Amino acid sequence: MHTTIYQLLAIGVFVLMGCFSSHSQQHFQQLDSVFAPWDSPNHPGGAIMVVQNNTTIFSKAYGLASLEYDIPNTTKTRFNIGSISKQFTAMGIVLLEQQHKLSFDDDIRKYLVELPDFGETITIRHLLHHTSGLRDLHGLLALAGWRATDIATNEDLYRVLQNQKDLNFKPGEEFLYCNTGYILLAKIIERVTNSSFPTWMKNTIFDPLGMQNTYVAAKPDRIVTNNATSYNGNNPFRRAIEHWGYYGSGNIYSTTADLMLWLQNFIHPKKEWSDAFSTLVTTTPLHNGYQTNYGFGVRIEEHLGKKMIQHGGAVGGYRAVARVYPEEHVQIVILTNFSNSGMGSKLNAITNIIFDTEESTVITTPKTQQSTNYATLSNQQLSKFEGIYWSDEEKYGRKIYIKKDRLRYETPSGVAYPLVPINASTFQLINVGEYVLLHFETANKVPKITVSIPNQIPGSLTLHQTIASDNSTDPRAYIGAYYSPELKTTYTILQEQTEVYCEHIRHGKIKLKRVFDDIYAGTWPVDTVEIKRDANSNVIGMKISNGRTRNVWFRKID
The missing domain is CATH 3.40.710.10 (DD-peptidase/beta-lactamase superfamily)
Incomplete structure (x- = not known):
């Protein structure tokens, strides 16, 4: 009787092991097929590892680590992990906080005294969460003349940062991914530990x-x-x-x-x-x-x-x-x-x-929510909202105008969406795949639009110019040299026939396309150019922005 029980138990164990082995083998084969194209001849690849319940269910390498020398990748090959590195830097700060050698809420200038005083307290916590308002190093160095193939060091960034006059925004008011902050965290670790960052991390x-x-x-x-x-x-x-x-x-x-x-x-x-x-x-x-x-x-x-x-x-x-x-x-x-x-x-x-899901690689657009009650406004009521509005934070603009008794919301590319009134000052943006509301504040000295999207921070645009003044500026007023004391570099705006260019000694000529009056779009690193004038409408300089680096000032010197 006992022998029979033990035999049955043994059979059960083997059956379970067989099922588990079969399931694991199926996963392995399925995962292997996903990366099989990387094993083509003369093809780079990578290494993949999947662990479930503390058991490795997949670990394999594909393709070549070196095309020049025909050396394959292995599961022991090292790769640069890019921004995954940030969590290790953050852990360094956490360990020092546990040892009471710093506080997350310390002013960073307590450790980096050479940094400028922006008139706002930037804390270590701000750096960790990307809420410091500091400009990102990639945009800064690119505007200063660095090319993508140049090697920029920590010392290069420290030197540039010491000349900065402004922030992208007040600390704690926005989230904007910022590599600069984590480079400064490494410097804080070095200052607090009196050790080199690579050695201390190891x-x-x-x-x-x-x-x-x-x-x-x-x-x-x-x-x-x-x-x-x-x-x-x-x-x-x-x-x-x-x-x-x-x-x-x-x-x-x-x-x-x-x-x-x-x-x-x-x-x-x-x-x-x-x-x-x-x-x-x-x-x-x-x-x-x-x-x-x-x-x-x-x-x-x-x-x-x-x-x-x-x-x-x-x-x-x-x-x-x-x-x-x-x-x-x-x-x-x-x-x-x-x-x-x-x-x-x-x-x-x-x-x-x-x-065991069927998730698509294509992100589906949610259906637009519809408001149950719409208002009726006359063209006279709608006309007070017309104009060209600009977001100084996100560097985009929209043209608001009436067409066929309805307010329209037009992008610089010419695509227009209808705006349906919810009440006398709030409109729903239709046919955009999201429930987007625009609230107009016309009583302000400068009219403003607040844009609200579910689960996102509200954005804002302010009136930049009237519809009547659109396309009224002469680009010849921009021609000349512009110098940045923050980056110690010069750009020149020039006109060739009907085209306008922004030229730099290292980046060459960058073609500018007019977006609105005194606002032009270019290509990296001169993504957005905003011409600035004095009270007499004389051009005095320009601000250049490129994503995570906003409003770098260039004074007109020629």
């Missing part, structure tokens, strides 16, 4: 967590074994600059296995690390109460109805993502050495397989 974070193949690349010319080379393009591939010369916001090299050692602490942290990892996933609301999803170097989001902690990285041709579903005990790491790796679709495919 001794304090990487080695204690067993991340023996992870390091901070502080020197671009350092030779390290098992590093993948990065590439751009797609048959033929081209060499890509492998990393910038700065650290803190990026430039950590790691492997899939090392990153898994890190990620598991978001699920089952080591006892001495528990509080620190919990701190990484805390957020702080903006001054207006809006809660962002950015913690300390990580994003806390929801995906497929599941809590997700993640961050991505991109530098040169490297692309990387480290993702955790803490409640499902799932960790995903993808590291690649070519820019056209299709990271988004690959991630969707992995989660579809792991969670």
Whole structure:
């Protein structure tokens, strides 16, 4: 009788093991097929690792680490992880806070006394959450003359920052992703510990967590074994600059296995690390109460109805993502050495397989919510809202005008959407796939529009000019040289026949396209040019913006 029971139990165990093995094998084959195209001849690739319930269900490398020498990627190959590095810098700050060597709410000038006083207190917490208002280093250095292929170091950024006069916004009022902040956090760590950032990170974070193949690349010319080379393009591939010369916001090299050692602490942290990892996933609301999803170097989001902690990285041709579903005990790491790796679709495919979903790679547009009650306004009532409005924060403009007894909302490209009145001053924007409301405030000295979209911070536009004055300026008034004391560089605006250009000694001629009166659009790094005039309408300078760098002042000198 006992023998029979033991035999049945043994059969049950083998059946369960067989089912588990079959299920794991099916997952492996499905995941392998997702990345099989990377194994084409003379093709870069990457390394992927998926862990579920503390068990590795997939780990494999594809393609070449070096096209020049025909060296394959392996699961031990190191890749630059780009902005995934930020959570390690944040952890350094968290550990110092636990040791009472600093406070998240300290003024950063307590440690970086050479930084200018912007008239606003910027705290360490602001840097961690990307709410400092500091201009991003990429836009600043590009405007100063750096090209994408130039090596910019931490010292280069410190030097430029010391000349800055303005912020993008008041600290705590907006969220705007900012690499500058994390470079300053690295500097704070160095000042507080009296140690170099790469050495301190190795001794304090990487080695204690067993991340023996992870390091901070502080020197671009350092030779390290098992590093993948990065590439751009797609048959033929081209060499890509492998990393910038700065650290803190990026430039950590790691492997899939090392990153898994890190990620598991978001699920089952080591006892001495528990509080620190919990701190990484805390957020702080903006001054207006809006809660962002950015913690300390990580994003806390929801995906497929599941809590997700993640961050991505991109530098040169490297692309990387480290993702955790803490409640499902799932960790995903993808590291690649070519820019056209299709990271988004690959991630969707992995989660579809792991969670047995049918998520599409195409994001569907939600149906527009309709208001139940619309108002009726005459053309005379509508006419007071007409004009060209401009957002100084987001650098975009809209033309509001009447056509066929209805107010229209037109983009600079000429696409117009109808505005339907909810009441005497609030309108719903129709046919845009979202429930968008525009509230007009015409009693102000300068009329203003507040734009509201569900689950987003409200935006605003102010009246820039009347419809009647559209296209009334003569670009010949702009011609001349413009100097930035903040960047110590000069741009020249010139006109050739009917075309207007902005020229720089390193970037050459950048064609400008008129958007509205005294506002022009160009290409990187001169994305938006706003001409400024004095009380007599004489041109006195211009402000240039490019995404995360806003309103850099250039004084007209010629």
